[in-house]
Amino acid sequence: MGFSDTGQTKILIIEDDNYMQLILRKFLGKAYELEICPSALEALSFLQNGNIPDLVISDLNTPNLTGLDFITQISSSDFFRSIPVIIVSGEDSSETRIRCLDTGADDFIVKPFNPAELEARVRAILRRIGKSVQSL
DSSP, X not given: OOOOSSOOOEEEEEOOOHHHHHHXXXXXXXXSEEEEESSHHHHHHHHHTTOOOSXXXXXXXXXXXXXXXXXXXXXXXXXXXXXXXXXXXXXXXXXXXXXXXXXXXXXXXXXXXXXXXXXHHXXXXXXXXXXXXXXO
């Protein structure tokens, strides 16, 4: 599997919870091309196979490799470091948010979240990087 050449904005989602996958697919799938990987290891493999998203949304706590580890991995790559990342997590401590942002996350949103807020944050990052923003 991989992204198509439709020209549509591409979002890679790293989420192991099926319910969260459904929510994200429902709210973002209308306007963006989505690829969902249940683990950060699968997401890294997906990237290394030449599938480059415009944005990544990653759960902080995924099996085998955390969202924080994922950020560390792509931040160390000249090829992947410019991909913006939004971390979503049930952990809402200030320390966790700061650690993620200092490691390279572009935004952090606490679960449970309002899907409209996540959509707004996605649009804000896409505007900042010069991508066309979809109206949902």
